[in-house]
Amino acid sequence: MNEFELIHRYFNNSNQDSSVIHGIGDDAAIIKPSKNYDLVMSVDTLLEDVHFPSTMPPQDIGYRCVAVNISDMAAMGAIPRWLTLAxxxxEYNEKxxxxxxxxxxxxxxxxxxxxVGGDTTSGKQLTLTASITGEVKSDSAITRAGASVGDLIFITGTIGDAAAGLGLIGDTEDSSEDEKFLIERFARPSARSHIGQALVNIASAAIDVSDGLFADTKKLLDASLVGGFxxxxxIPFSRSLINLFSQKERQQYALNGGDDYELLFTVPATKIHELDKIKNTAGISITQIGAVSEADGLECILDNKKIEYDHGGYLHFS
Amino acid sequence: MNEFELIHRYFNNSNQDSSVIHGIGDDAAIIKPSKNYDLVMSVDTLLEDVHFPSTMPPQDIGYRCVAVNISDMAAMGAIPRWLTLAxxxxEYNEKxxxxxxxxxxxxxxxxxxxxVGGDTTSGKQLTLTASITGEVKSDSAITRAGASVGDLIFITGTIGDAAAGLGLIGDTEDSSEDEKFLIERFARPSARSHIGQALVNIASAAIDVSDGLFADTKKLLDASLVGGFxxxxxIPFSRSLINLFSQKERQQYALNGGDDYELLFTVPATKIHELDKIKNTAGISITQIGAVSEADGLECILDNKKIEYDHGGYLHFS
Structure with a gap:
């Protein structure tokens, strides 16, 4: 089976999408974008043994490579639409x-x-690159750069699960329910697509948490040229993380771990009542964990005390 | 230097493009598409030692990975606009x-x-995946599927150069002018972007020649559900190819070699006079090499005789 037959066999999307005039199989796909919408584009590569362990089941690899790209769209408030996959x-392995x-x-x-597009090649290392394009109403995309002093900082769902789950992958046979939950949080992250779209005109800035709560909050604050705490x-933890790990471990996973693909976002005080409506229909928790302030950079507060945090992303508990 | 700094340092496009509202550096780029245009999207991966030799200079690798993607846009008649690169x-090598x-x-x-987007990762093999999006006036993209019996088959430029050039890469120091020309045709292919755009509403079908004239002509005819010869x-050959290779070698390079990234397209007899206008301003040759016919599949004619061609893409001369 050559690469063209392979693409046809596995990547011919049965999905009926009226915006796609001409799908996979030509030099390029032809797409009709929506009127009065902007395009939002990003690209992500996942490498075996770098971004996921070689023991991860192929179904999860397939799921995850889509979800992490859609998470980028969620962070912009965009509707995810079209994906190309390289x-x-x-080795060619049909199974x-x-x-x-x-x-x-x-x-x-x-x-x-x-x-809408695919390219398969024969390389030394399993590598997946997905490029996604979404749509958002003209001039209403959320960026990292809109946070102002006084805005409150929120996070969707629970944090630290994926990093803890990554460490548990491999021996799923004898896994407890809590372990399975955490592994699933790494293997099949939930892109917060609907919440991201609902945050348009409410959130002043947003980012998805892929590198850990500390690093990603800092990126948002830096892009907005503000500080915060x-x-x-x-920080909200899942029941499974609480059952299996100590408080210190949980906090480390949350702040440094990454891979949670939850949304971190800021909301001006004047729009908090609008956020309440989203909270009621989100299906998951939305938790205030801090605020944008006059601080120089990002401060971490534990038990009402400021604590040190080094640039390597590791938290020093006193 | 981490990957984010690296992206910023080398991939921050200075290009002023008013359609790009928000470029590299956020979760995604924000783009304003043109009104009354369709989007055209494709993805291509280039791997070291598979798609180009490891001796190829990095400047050429960078140039080529863009050009081959733009060639896909040209084959659809689209204006190339925005690219993401993974x-x-x-190893990290600043030079x-x-x-x-x-x-x-x-x-x-x-x-x-x-x-508009980049992702850099550390992997075992140098791998470049570019995903490109272009624009074409609504409902006027050219596909592979529009050729009809009676249409004439044309090719831009000269064919076989890139395949011959690939075999010459490595010892450029002592290369002759002819050798340098052929190497350049592989290393820095010219995407026929302007010609492709001009062919909108003139060509009935088009494809870019990446896998060889035989394979790509066959793909166009198959997609159009027609035969041809x-x-x-x-077949037009360059002066350099003629100087360095025998007629048989040239024909093999052209039919089986690939990597030329010239446009192969069909034009109905009624539109030939419109094609003449394009010929006058193209700056390169546009040559008729065949026609769409009632034939079952693709026939190759040499010295007025039909010749055999096997499915492995190799031409059997009698």
Whole structure:
């Protein structure tokens, strides 16, 4: 089977999307964008043994590579629409591809995204590069750069699960329910697509948490040219993380771990009542964990005391 | 230097493109598409030792990865606009990156394309995945699927140069002018962007020649559900290819070699006079090499005789 047959077999999206005039199989896909919408574009690469362990099931690899890209759209408030996927495989393995494509299309269908382009190559290392394009009403995309002093900092869902889950992958046979939950949080992250879209005109800035709460909050504040603080005692943890790990471990996972793909965002005080409506329909928690302030950079507060945090991303508890 | 600094240093496009509201550095770029245009999207991966030799200079690698993607846009008649690039590097090498980015931006500026997203990762094999989005007036993109019996088959430029040039890479120090020309045709292919755009509403179908004249003509005819023929004696060769290779070698390079990134397209007899106008301003040759016919598949004609061609893409001369 050559690469063209392979693309046809596994990557021919059955999804009916009227915006896609001409899908996979030509030099390029032809798409009709929506009127009065801006485009939002990003790209992400996942490498085996770098971004996910080689023991991760192919279904999860397929799912995850879509979800992490959609998370970027969520952080901009955009509706995810069209995805291209470049896949480099060390060997042609039909069983692997079949299982991979099941996970891939599960995520694509869940988020109503259409695969419009693919390229498969034979390489030394399993490498997945997905490039996604979304749409957002003209001039209403959320960026990292809009936070102002006085805005409150919020986070969706629970933090630290994915980093803890990553460490548990491999021996799923005997895993407890709590372990399975945490592994799933790494393997099949939930892109907060609906919440991101609902935050348009409410959030002043947003970012998805992929590198850890500290690093990503700092990126948002830096882009907005402001400072702020996180109250570590307010970070929301899942029941499973609480059951399996100590408070110190949880805080480390949350602040340094990454891979949670929750949304971190800021909301001006005047719009808090509008956020309440989103909270009621979000289906997951939305928690205030800090605020934008006159501080120089990002401060971490634990038990009402400022604590040190070094640039390597490691938290020094006193 | 971490990956974010690296992206900023080398991939921050200085290009002023008013459609790009928010460029590299956020979760995604924000772009304002043109009104009454469709989007055209494709993705291509280039791997070291697979798609280009490891001896190829980094400037050429950067140039080539942009040009081959723009060629896909040309084949659809689209204006190339925005590119994302995912780069996997075996080691961080500042000198390599600097030279690579020079070639990359040379091509981006030449074709007026803006880099709107990047992801750099550390992998085992040098891997470049570019995803490009272009624009074409609504409902006027050219596909592979529009050719009808009676249409004439044309090719831009000369064919076979790139495949011959690939074999000559490595010992450029002592290269003759002819050898240098052929190497350049592989290393820095010219995407026929302006000709592709001019062919809108004139060509009934088009494809860019990346896998060889035989394979790509066959793909166009298959997509159009028609047959046709190529007259091998009519294939245009460059002076350098003629100087260095025998007629048989030239024909093999042209039909089987690939990597030329010329446009192969069909034009109905009623539109030939419109094509003449394009010919006058194209700056390169546009040559008729065959026609769409009632044939079953693609026939190759040499010295007025039909010749055999096997499915492996190799031409059997009698």
């Amino acid at each position: 896949l480099s495989l060390p 692997w591809l079949e299982r991979f494509s099941i996970g891939l299309f599960t995520a694509l269908e869940e988020y109503k995204v259409t695969l 996180i109250n570590i005692n307010d | 780069l996997s590097l075996p 390599w990156l600097e030279r690579f980015s020079i070639g990359l931006f040379t091509a981006l500026e030449e074709y007026k394309v803006t880099l 190529i007259n091998i004696n009519d």
